Amino acid sequence: MSMVLALGGAAAATWALRGGGDGGETDLASSTWVDMRAEVGVKAIEELLARHTQAVKKKDLNAWMADVDQSDAAFAKRQKQLFDNLVKMPFSDISFDRTKLPARQLARFLPTQLFDRYHAAVHVEAVTIRHRIEGVDSKTVAIPWMPVVALVKGKWRIVGDAAGKDLPLGANGQPWDSTGPVAVLRNDRVIAVVSVDDAERGRSLLQLAETSLKQVAEVRPTGWDGKVLFTAVQDKRIFDTYFAESQERVAQVAAIAVPYYNQVGDWASSPAYSSTRVVFNPTQLTAQPEELAHDLTHEFAHAAMGPVTxxxxxxxxxxxxxxxxxxxxxxxxxxxxxxxxxxxxxxxxxxxxxxxxxxxxxxxxxxxxxxxxxxxxxxxxxxxxxxxxxxxxxxxxxxxxxxxxxxxxxxxxxxxxxxxxx
Incomplete structure (x- = not known):
């Protein structure tokens, strides 16, 4: 604590940290001082995110892991899988950008075990992942990411992930968030992200998707990109993310079309529509081809009308x-x-x-x-x-x-x- 206070002194910004056993959504536990002036803590975290951007672009695992605290072996393993999935994605551009939000707004997402481990010098960051998928996106898509960062031996490092029911839409629900390795399959108009073990079945799904997209394009030939990325991984957590407030509906839904914008919707007042991603419920992947084709066409129709919905x-x-x-x-x-x-x-x-x-x-x-x-x-x-x-x-x-x-x-x-x- 004294080390952290020495870093910031009276000019430091205050971070309200919450405690409790439910992932950080209980009563205020304590306030600590961490130097988050623009020229000190904020600059260090922005530089960390810039290095993360370059690590993905250059496919440099060592550079990515250099900014990850590896004292928790399980978390380090997840970060390596995250990186491996990210570099498989056909990004034409990507950046990790810090989004300025009130500390108290983010503090409720701090898992208690990370506060207990890192004490004062730990907090949740709001990060916007801006990207385009090559051959799919005509506009930049903004995705929320909420890593937990902490001062470890005097340097800011990523130490975990935020948790809670009220995370912004899309957080922890991206294809690269899968806990297992993914495979990326594509044709001229569709990109499918599936679990590696499902690569063969994924090719059949990709053919169905192409037929479905053609059917949608016959009704709606203009006014949208005409191309779609969909996720069909076995990690059910990816799909469940979109039903945090209505878990009873998960079993009733085969797939969901998720609109994305040029800014994270939960963090902006007037974001502009960019694209729609389709996410499959993994329990539905063994359905009959006719049913899968119907589900794909339905969700692609949502994507086609996304710009005017x-x-x-x-x-x-x-x-x-x-x-x-x-x-x-x-x-x-x-x-x-x-x-x-x-x-x-x-x-x-x-x-x-x-x-x-x-x-x-x-x-x-x-x-x-x-x-x-x-x-x-x-x-x-x-x-x-x-x-x-x-x-x-x-x-x-x-x-x-x-x-x-x-x-x-x-x-x-x-x-x-x-x-x-x-």
Whole structure:
């Protein structure tokens, strides 16, 4: 403690560190002084991150590990695997940039065991990994990373990872975060990251993905990059990361499309959309090819509409459109629709709050989107989707694009569903 105080003196910045047994989300335990002036501690950490950037670009493991505290053998092993996975990724550019956030905001993510081990001179950093995937990204994608750094023998080193349910979206959920080695497979428009042991199965998945992407491009040929990166590793933790607040939904979801921006969404007020990544639930990788193809097409449709999807776009539009694209070439019989809908009452379009609580809302929303495409034309369906960039009410979007109000739209939907049920 006296050594740390000597480093900073009265000019040092204060770091609030939390204690407890749950990964750092309990009451304030203590405040310590660490010199984080721009010309001292901040500069040292920024230089560390710059060395990390160069280590990945030059594929230099020794340079990467030189800034990692290797006293914990298990953590050192994970860092070597992280590096090995990172250098397999086809980055056209990458950088690790320190993001300035209040210390108290980050302190709650400090694992208690790291505080106990390193005492005063330890804290969580907010790092933005800015990168582009070669042949996929036309814009820079920002990913959050929250390493724990500590003063070890007078030098700042990476000693662990932040923990907690409220980590920013995407933290610990990237393909390179897999605890096992990954393989990167690609064709002209799709990059698939799979576990090394799944490389052979991954090639079949890549072929399905190419067909699915072609199906999406026939509906949405412009307005997006037309290329996708998807993750299908066996490390279930990667997929579960996106359901920290709703673990009960994990088993119900085959894959998820994750939008990313030019800044980390949780750390910025107005980030601009960059790209959508697709992450597979590893429990679904043994599904039948037809089911996998449907899931891929659905998620790729989300990627295609990512640039025009906003917080105002209703869930029934977002999910129903993706199902419309996935089912477009299928002949679905009336008895299949009846079985899928069961006794679901078709009255008003589902609200966002209730959408995911009823799986059959996917079917009902698919029929709503298909009805719009059949009655008004596919171009009008897309225009209706895009209208929510400027309006928040279905009433306004329906009147401006379809020429009818929401009451008439819902009545047409009810009539259409009744007809499809037979």
């Amino acid at each position: 906003t917080a105002r776009t209703p869930r029934w539009v977002v999910e129903g459109f993706a199902e419309y694209v996935a089912y477009k070439k299928d002949k679905v019989r009336a008895d299949g629709i009846r079985n899928a809908l069961g006794d679901l009452t078709i009255s008003t379009l589902p609200t966002d709050d209730q959408f995911y609580s009823e799986p059959r809302n996917y079917v009902a929303s698919w029929l709503a989107n298909r009805m719009i495409a059949e009655k008004f034309g596919e171009a009008k369906l897309i225009a209706f989707y895009e209208a929510f960039q400027n309006v928040s009410e279905v009433e306004s979007a329906a009147r401006s694009v379809l020429g009818i109000g929401v009451s008439a739209l819902e009545q047409q939907w009810r009539d259409y569903v009744a007809q499809q049920r037979g």
